[in-house]
Amino acid sequence: MKAEPLIVSAIRALGVHGETLKRGSPQLRDEGFVHLPSVLSEAHLTDLRQLCDRTSRSIPTGNYRIEPCDSERRFFRPCYTAPEILIHVWSIFEADFSLCATTVRVASPGLDGQPLHCDWLWAVRPPEWTVCNTIWMVDDFTAHNGATRFVPGSHRYGTLPSPKTLRVYPRNEVVVQGRAGDVIVLNGHTWHGGTLNQTGIPRRAVTCLFRRIDNSFPRHEIHHREGSRNH
């Protein structure tokens, strides 16, 4: 009999059983992202707000990676152990996966939008998905403060957005607005990017990136990819 993937045992240990484990999201499968409301508690939000403020005092713009050895990493725990999230991540990979990176991302007032990008260095052939990201709203995401945009279905294009798409706004792109405590789970191969923050107040978010672990990538490739996440 085939052994159960380790991650399935871990999700069961968090209290998820039976059919619930099989529950994915048709939107995540077809469009490459899904918005889940009210996943974080107020107490966790308070912790994450303080974390974002501490880190953005030293690194004022963009992404700040929290390394696994960093004591701040513990503030992400509710994000990467939420059964509801792990079920969605599982539904993308249907294989073992691990937490790959935790990041604070503050879109400071006036900070330019990100280019459309995927969260992996190269394009993959569907459905050989390699990464899944989760973007946690630490503040409300609005039409004006830098909410994230997505190109629905682009995870199936099998290509990366070209650098020429930096200032391109595809007609079908969707800007996801939501409330603090919500999360967006995305197939990491979906074209997406933070938008310009036109307000006078920082828009805070944290991300947890998961990676399928049955892909054999040389470590230096992974470091290279991680080093490039500074926009």
Ligand SMILES: O=C(O)CCC(=O)C(=O)O
């Ligand atoms: O901050 C955002 O809205 C998006 C962040 C993002 O796309 C990323 O870090 O890859």
